[in-house]
Amino acid sequence: MGGEQEKWILMVTARTPTNIAVIKYWGKRDETLILPINDSISVTLDPSHLCTTTTVSVSPTFDQDRMWLNGKEISLQGGRFQSCLREIRARAQDVEDKKKGVYIKKEDWQKLHLHIASYNNFPTAAGLASSAAGLACLGSACRSLYGGFVKWDMGKEDNGSDSLAIQLADEKHWEELVIIIAVVSARQKETSSTSGMRDTVETSALIQHRAKEVVPKRVVQMEDAIQKRDFPSFARLACTDSNQFHAVCLDTYPPIFYMNDTSHRQDYQLCREMESCRGNTSGPNAVMIARNRQTAALLLQRLLYNFPPQSDTDLDSYIIGDKSILKDAGIKDMKDVEALTPPPEVKDNIPPAQKSKGDVSYFICTRPGGGPVVLSDETQALLDPLTGLP
């Protein structure tokens, strides 16, 4: 680091995926170190559909650490942010940028401040692990650090040194899976995951049995189902684990309700007979995993029949992500949606008036995807290279 008058800014931008649990993490054994009471398994989602972009910049002109989430400045006073920042500084090494003629020595990091900007291309805090994606660039939410199928091993050590993410298989291993997310409500969850899981650990009479007896067996079965691409076993395990997560939430005092009638209905009526299953979200949004594109197209037809968009919504903003599934389903425009015939099981049962127009904000179609990447294209940075501000 040179003289007092230096005005340089260095920055790096990374894109991180989000993930959906198929065996759920719910409950911590250490609140400060964020160590879980059981292993969990997730599928990383394709970052070209759902991702968080984060730019971190450093400059001797910054007089404090600052962060912007989705364009809005947020406080970094929370313990989790402070832990992340402390770890980043402790782990940072010597950095040289020859082009800018900047050399930062390892010990300089303790004096330098950071500006961080993070942007989710999906609703924040609606149960889609946006906090996981947002923090993955900063070293937490370890399951989002790999693509494909990832296990977070709870570890045994008190200091958390063996509580690590492990890639079970990459995103090419089982690429025919299609994931459809129904975003039921964009409002914030009533109970945050952090306080919800604390309440569950403190008050549920069932959670320890789940963590110690039920999940360990399911994790072994799920790893096996993933290795063998055994969809029926995968689907059954994901569904039963998701239900059990909601069960221990209900067994919490006061009870936590993350599902509502719309998510029940989607789940119950749509998934049972399809070759698809529900993934885990701690929110009312429903995540459905279809065996392949053909099943996904049928599922999407059924979803659109039961949950048509409101009249002023255009199809292009109602189905986002991998829109080619829509094509496979033979749907080009709203006329095709209106022309959908009722699926066999609802024939004569659900009059059109009971169709749930507007209950779903939009659907996201996606697939298993890769892990975080550093973006070399500087135009994707979220901070101005001259000011270090958004």
Next chain:
Amino acid sequence: MGGEQEKWILMVTARTPTNIAVIKYWGKRDETLILPINDSISVTLDPSHLCTTTTVSVSPTFDQDRMWLNGKEISLQGGRFQSCLREIRARAQDVEDKKKGVYIKKEDWQKLHLHIASYNNFPTAAGLASSAAGLACLGSACRSLYGGFVKWDMGKEDNGSDSLAIQLADEKHWEELVIIIAVVSARQKETSSTSGMRDTVETSALIQHRAKEVVPKRVVQMEDAIQKRDFPSFARLACTDSNQFHAVCLDTYPPIFYMNDTSHRQDYQLCREMESCRGNTSGPNAVMIARNRQTAALLLQRLLYNFPPQSDTDLDSYIIGDKSILKDAGIKDMKDVEALTPPPEVKDNIPPAQKSKGDVSYFICTRPGGGPVVLSDETQALLDPLTGLP
């Protein structure tokens, strides 16, 4: 029993109460003998508000066993009915009716047929244990055989000989309790208790832990709370046990949902801060137990504010049972309902448009009550004394 031409009919009519569980029975250890996997505890409800009236008649002119439930003839072919009828015949003793000059010997019962009529003064199969009430006169659903507070001891014997109802305290022991039932929907439950609990025992990974580890401790605590009339402990145990029942239903595969958004909302928004708690129903109906009449009047005000009747419903048919609670709440007519001021916690939060008009069919106000009684007044019989038909 005399000659062939005898035309006599003997009949007896009994009134049986229903009950609401505060520690729930869910899961059988023997399907045929109907033996539970855990003890349960209930409060018997005042039969002057909720009851089943059953008339049993016998005559040499009857050529088969027949039964009418709420005026409609039903089949007696089911195993449970057959077991009851077999037990009734086996236990029947010599009966003499001097006025009619009839003498039935113990062994004659094997040849005589019965006509049975049963009438519930509340919706059938909507989670209010109407089957319990309906069968109590016939020897099953043992918790309804006593008034007040009743434990059904699961017993240990394979033959069920020690699986018995025990009265913990009579209805005078804690008579200030008020029970308010919100009948959310009169439609039949989607899953019957019988098949639902079978599915839970077969598929839930949590039910055995509940039955063996959680409930036995709760039963001891609940007995203690009842003896001491310790309302906070009583309420907390009843609520957590009700939630855990819904939790193991969710943990069933496929999952069982007995609650809906309306029951959630009532529960969550209304009960938490009141001196009241939820009882257990396997249906969407909410059962609330208030500490005393004063609390019940406040609770009823709040319920009527949040769940007003539809414009064409009159108050007299919207609040049934013990209508004096309505008087305590200062409500005489619909104008008083419309004039209710929002409870403090919803002020400015719930605009009038979001109030849930019509979500509740009606409310029942009641209290702990006595056990079954034989009605000596023959005009209350449900069968014609001359024809033996309804």
